[in-house]
Amino acid sequence: MNVATIILAAGASTxxxxxxxxxxxxxxKSLVRRITEEALLLQAGSAVVVVLGANHERIAPELADLPVTMPINADWSEGLASSLRMGLASLDAESIDAFLVLLTDQPYVTVDLLRQLIATQQQTGKGIVACRYAEPSHLGVPALFNARYKSxxxxxKGDTGARKLIQQFTADCAEVPFPLAAVDLDTQEDVAKWREAEG
Structure with a gap:
């Protein structure tokens, strides 16, 4: 199974x-390097694409020595959708069976989790495999999508990401429990709580 990985790293962290x-x-390690190295460990037979945008000149050097593609999304301010489109446009769609969508601000994502997403897709035959977290109920990224979802x-459009598709196609979605995906780092408060928990 040929699985590409798209890492969304274009946001401005406003x-x-x-x-x-x-x-x-x-x-x-920086979060962008850490998640990229985990994706490369997967060795799933296809590309790792890190979509950059805001502050790309500061972020790109973190990955300069890694075998990844780093398209720069000039329209990053449009929202997640533009980065997803750019990441997919950077792939050879004919050669992939599926693609993973990852964020940089979920620090506990590992290659083992990514392997579990792929294994679950192979076991269930579902077109989407998403992570469940943030009780009572939330399905989101990291997530795996069959290549047929590319179109x-x-x-x-806009600030619409993978979660919308997961919600739209729940009948074609399997899930993997991953409570630690609820740790994301959007605000200073999020970062302070995370750093305190990490000691």
């Missing part, structure tokens, strides 16, 4: 008061 979430560090992603 709610972080000057810090870039992509460059926050965890265990001595639907290419029609997305």
């Amino acid at each position: 709610r972080l008061g000057g810090e870039l979430k992509q460059l926050l560090t965890y265990n001595g 639907i992603f290419m029609d997305l």
Whole structure:
């Protein structure tokens, strides 16, 4: 199974008061490098694409030595949809069976989780496999999508991401429990709580 990975790293981190979430560090590595290295460990046979946008000149050097594609989304301010479209446009759609969608600000995503998403797709035959977290109920990324969903992603607009498709196609969606996906780092308060928990 040939699985590509799209990592969305184009946002401006406007709610972080000057810090870039992509460059926050965890265990001595920036979050963008850490998630990219986990994706590369997957060795699923296809590309890893890191979509950059705002502050790309500061973020790209973090990944300069890694075998990834880094398209720069000049329309990043449109929202998630533009980065998803750019990431998919960077792939050779004919050669992939599925693609993963990842964010940089979920620090506990590992290659083992990504393998579990792929294994669940193979076991269930579902076109989407999403993570369940934030009780009582939330399905979201990291998520795996069959390549047939590419055309639907290419029609997305605005600040609409993978979650909308997951909600729209629940009948074709399997799930993997991953409570730690609820840790995301959008605000200074989120980062402070995370750093306190990490000690």
